Amino acid sequence: MSQRGYYVNLHIATRSRNLRLTALRAFLKFAARRDVSSFYVIEQALGVPMKRFERPMLGFLTRDEMLAVLGEPGNTWTSKRDHLLLTMLYNTGARVSEIIGVKVSDVVMDESACVHLRGKGRKQRSTPLWKSTVQEIRFWLRLNPTLGADAALLPNRDGNAMTRFNVTQRLNIAVNRAVQVQSSLSNRSISPHTIRHTTAMHLLQAGVAFSVIALWLGHESTNTTHRYVEADLTMKDKALARLQEPEVQTCRYQPPDDALMQFLKSL
Structure with missing residues (x-):
């Protein structure tokens, strides 16, 4: 002081x-x-x-690692909620604050299925959903018929919205379970934001344009999206494979035949 x-x-x-x-x-x-x-x-x-x-290198999961973390929905209420939570995180690439703020009314499940997310600066964006995600949401709502339009889609046991700590805790449990299938997950720090990076990286590897990924994740600038290229060594290897290597033949060194060498040879 x-x-x-x-x-x-x-x-x-x-x-x-x-x-x-x-x-x-x-x-x-x-x-x-x-x-x-x-x-x-x-x-x-x-x-x-x-x-x-x-800037630290962005950490992300491979597809096999991500599928291992998702696993299969269990028989309990909590395991079904956790599976839907992780699925939506991977599907949307949403931030934790965005996913726990999703209400039942924010989910559109018609032909153009999507979820409305509220990002930084109260900006809203809509992210499309897989058919499998929509089916899982429908099943979840049938399992919880008391959830109203203004209720949190992914509540805790008390019916309130989950906290950041809840999401991190449930993810750690899923990662510990996935280690038995994917040993590469052991001794790694995996946060909910890692799943967000994973979504962006998988979109990039699938050939999605930077501008689309930026809109998908709610980035204000595509410069943020360019960081994923720096982290993906596989894409760099493919780019290097397209560049023809220079045909350089290495020759063995031959010392010049000067007077000193002649003197040494004569000894």
């Missing part, structure tokens, strides 16, 4: 620092229009640069 009573945090993450700096810059630009006399000081503060940082 400093003398002025402000708490100084010396362990601020780089992204948090840049986010706070962005907010500060917005305020200073507003203040510059209100107090022209302080423009010189404000201009110096606006000159503080953003801190650079290395």
